Amino acid sequence: xxxxxxxxxxxxxxxxxxxxxxxxxxxxxxxxxxxxxxxxxxxxxxxxxxxxxxxxxxxxxxxxxxxxxxxxxxxxxxxxxxxxxxxxxxxxxxxxxxxxxxxxxxxxxxxxx
Amino acid sequence: xxxxxxxxxxxxxxxxxxxxxxxxxxxxxxxxxxxxxxxxxxxxxxxxxxxxxxxxxxxxxxxxxxxxxxxxxxxxxxxxxxxxxxxxxxxxxxxxxxxxxxxxxxxxxxxxx
Numbered sequence: 001x002x003x004x005x006x007x008x009x010x011x012x013x014x015x016x017x018x019x020x021x022x023x024x025x026x027x028x029x030x031x032x033x034x035x036x037x038x039x040x041x042x043x044x045x046x047x048x049x050x051x052x053x054x055x056x057x058x059x060x061x062x063x064x065x066x067x068x069x070x071x072x073x074x075x076x077x078x079x080x081x082x083x084x085x086x087x088x089x090x091x092x093x094x095x096x097x098x099x100x101x102x103x104x105x106x107x108x109x110x111x112x113x
Numbered sequence: 114x115x116x117x118x119x120x121x122x123x124x125x126x127x128x129x130x131x132x133x134x135x136x137x138x139x140x141x142x143x144x145x146x147x148x149x150x151x152x153x154x155x156x157x158x159x160x161x162x163x164x165x166x167x168x169x170x171x172x173x174x175x176x177x178x179x180x181x182x183x184x185x186x187x188x189x190x191x192x193x194x195x196x197x198x199x200x201x202x203x204x205x206x207x208x209x210x211x212x213x214x215x216x217x218x219x220x221x222x223x224x225x226x
Contacts, residue, residue: 004156033213042117042202042216043157056213090156092214101147102214104156 004093004105012111013081021076021108023091031095032074033102034066037088049074078110086112116140117205119217127225132190134220136203139184143205147214148177148188151200160201161188193224 005024013019025032031050035043045058049068063079072093078085088109092102118137126132134148144165149157163170163177163186170177176189190197200221204214 006156035214035216040218042119042204042218043214045213045215048213058213092156101159101162103159104149106154106156 004091004103006089006091006105006108008108009106010109010111012113015081015083015112017081018077018079019081019110021078021089021091021110023074023076023093023105025072025074025091025093026103029093029095029103030072031093032068032072033092033094034074034076035090035092036060036085037090037107038084039087043090046076081112083112086110115218116143117203117215117217119201119203119220121220122218123221123223125223125225126193128195129192132188132193132197132222132224134188134190134201134203134222136186136188136217137184138186138205138215140205140207140215141184142207143215144208145206146177146179146186147204147206148175149202149204149216150197151202151219157202190222193222195224195226198222198224 007022033048034046037043046060048056052068065077068074088107090107091105094102147162148160150160151157161175179186200219202219203217
């Protein structure tokens with residue numbers, strides 16, 4: 001059984017550029033969530049995908065978008081990068097439902113300069 | 114608006130003693146609570162959880178207590194070990210179809226040998 005893996009681990013982008021982050025969910029997990037963790041803060045929910053459909057979104061603008069693929073892997077896309085987008089981006093997978101914990105990847109550290 | 118709060122950014126405890134990490138929440142719709150541990154350069158790791166229908170859940174050295182009337186939960190680690198040194202996040206979710214977690218800002222625990 002493989003865990004949640006994210007790529008790349010680190011990334012530097014210029015303000016205004018676009019970025020794509022990738023996540024492979026844990027085997028058997030059909031739900032993927034993305035979180036943004038700014039320095040000194042807890043993770044903030046961006047959105048969640050269940051069976052390739054977005055089924056929940058936090059307080060993030062539309063330039064944050066995502067995809068989930070038939071194998072349940074996922075992408076997070078951010079357009080028109082801003083300096084404040086610099087953060088650790090975490091992907092979490094789960095079986096969904098009310099009382100199951102989410103398993104996190106190691107994160108992608110994005111720096112916008 | 115921080116719905117989950119961890120008011121102690123750091124805690125130091127002697128090895129072998131009890132560590133008590135606290136968490137408060139404001140949203141009465143939360144019905145499931147989790148604790149995650151995070152080491153540097155790693156994603157959060159699930160530690161223990163509790164449903165709102167319980168007031169205590171125990172797993173080895175870790176016990177979580179929930180006081181719904183006070184909207185307060187705590188994590189007890191006994192005995193504390195140097196390997197427990199990490200950042201601990203409290204998280205909560207409401208029983209909806211979306212699986213998003215609301216996180217606190219974390220407490221850095223240092224266990225002194």
